[in-house]
Amino acid sequence: MFNEEFKEKAIHKIDHNGHRALSVVTWTIASILVGLSVGAFASAFGLSMKWVIKTREANPWLIFFLPVGAVLITYIYKTILKVKDSGTNTVIAAIQSDERLPFRLAPLIFIATLITHLVGGSAGREGAALQMGGAIGNGIGRALKLNSTDKKTMIMCGMSAAFSALFGTPMAAAIFSMEVISVGIMHYAALVPCVISSLVARSVATHMGLGTEMYVIGTIPKFGVVNGILISVFAVICGFVSILFCMSLHKYEEFLSSKLENPYIKAVVGGCSVLVLTLLVGSQTYNSTGSAIIESCFTGATIGLKYFLLKIIFTTLTLSCGYKGGEIVPTLFIGATLGAAMGPILGMPSPLLAAVGMGALFCGVTNCPISSLLICFELFGYEPMPYFLLAVAFSYWVSGYTGLYKSQKIVYSKYKSNFINKKVE
Structure with a gap:
């Protein structure tokens, strides 16, 4: 037996x-x-x-x-x-x-x-x-x-x-x-x-010859209580900006679809909107990916707060009317320009805040803190780790239940160990 x-x-x-x-x-x-x-x-x-x-x-x-x-x-x-x-x-x-x-x-x-x-x-x-x-x-x-x-x-x-x-x-x-x-x-x-x-x-x-994008931050100040508080404040701002970006995309698309049921009319209206805005701005700085502007955030270029706001508007108008692409590169643009503009205000190096902003915005709109940390390490190196860690954590927390992808599910609450199983807002 x-x-x-x-x-x-x-x-x-x-x-x-x-x-x-x-x-x-x-x-x-x-x-x-x-x-x-x-x-x-x-x-x-x-x-x-x-x-x-x-x-x-x-x-x-x-x-x-x-x-x-x-x-x-x-x-x-x-x-x-x-x-x-x-x-x-x-x-x-x-x-x-x-x-x-x-x-x-x-x-x-x-x-x-x-x-x-x-x-x-x-x-x-x-x-x-x-x-x-x-x-x-x-x-x-x-x-x-x-x-x-x-x-x-x-x-x-x-x-x-x-x-x-x-x-x-x-x-x-x-x-x-x-x-x-x-x-x-x-x-x-x-x-x-x-x-x-x-x-x-x-x-x-x-x-096949497709290179890796790398950004040099330069001076990285010693992490301490004061800098930790400053980064936390900036991360909270990033969390609110990520909400603004996601809500702009979702609400404007809903508004446009409710007013223009014919997809071709919606396409014409959307295309003309982006064109008129481009002509009003007077340059094509905010069209396409804007990778050159992201790079300039790490080379000492003067970046104003209008950059991230205009990119939100341009991307909202583009993706709401039928164009195809993605929201992540515009998110990185928004984070980088927000950080570069906030650097002098907070008394911190603009390239560092540009990098932190990219990671924090990425986390805020995707609700993916681990991926956000990893992408920061791969793009900017490990030395600024405490700044990335704190910023990603606060952005994840502040961004709440909003996100780019409406099909994404919030299975467990961000604030308590509770099963909620709801779609992002």
Whole structure:
């Protein structure tokens, strides 16, 4: 009796270990496949983005095609996708439920985002990356005949791979896709696949010539009580600005949709709004990604408070009327310019506050504190760690239950260990 029971347990253990070993091999191969395919696709997108932005900067008259670009994007999505697209929310919803994520979303968002930046829409590129990565990951999952749960992991792998390839931050990219889905919990089952996909995709991007963005802060004052208080005050401001940005995007889109039911009319109105605002400002500083302005925040350029406010307005007008892109790069622009402008006011180095602002705003709008810390370490180094740590914590706390992605769930309260399971506001 004892021998039979021992033998049965031994066989069960062998079967269990054999299944686990097979699972590890399968997931490793699948993760590498996602990293290679998404890395190549995202790198091609990143290089195309650079060409498009240079083309627009060399031909400023392209800005007058803003309404045409919005109408063209609306037409492409209406005739080819034929289902409602909610940007990155579509990918998050596909992970949370069994909603279908069409593979054709990948080439569509690729083309639409390039059009947006060619005509001068104020948007980022990570929204396209997350959607492309998610769609490709899901497509590979379907090709491998994975079940519903495993396909969701493949979507997260694709998101990590695309984020890593474009931003050059593999640590943050690996964690972001697991952290952004549900605030308060982490999908650790996807950790190894996401890490592998992220690292492979970054290697592919490097091989294809897509570099990593790095910023030099320069002087970093010693962290102490006074500086800690100043950073906390600044982080609280960042938390409120993140609420302002998210609410502006959501409320204006709702307002525009309620007043203009025809998507083509909405596209024309939105495109003309961005064009008129650009002409009133008198420059194209706030169009497209604004990466040059972010870089200038670390080189001693004079940055006023109007920069972050105008970027919020430009991005709100752009993303509410049909243009495609993302909100993260505009978020980094807002954080960097807010920090650079607040530096002299608070008596702290502007480059340091620009870096802190980028991390704090990223956390405030995504509700992802761990990813925010990692992206700070990868972009700016580890030396300013206490500043990043304090700023991210306060921004996460102050930003409340607002966020960029309406499909994101707040599973556990930010203030108590309570299960609340609500959508972001």
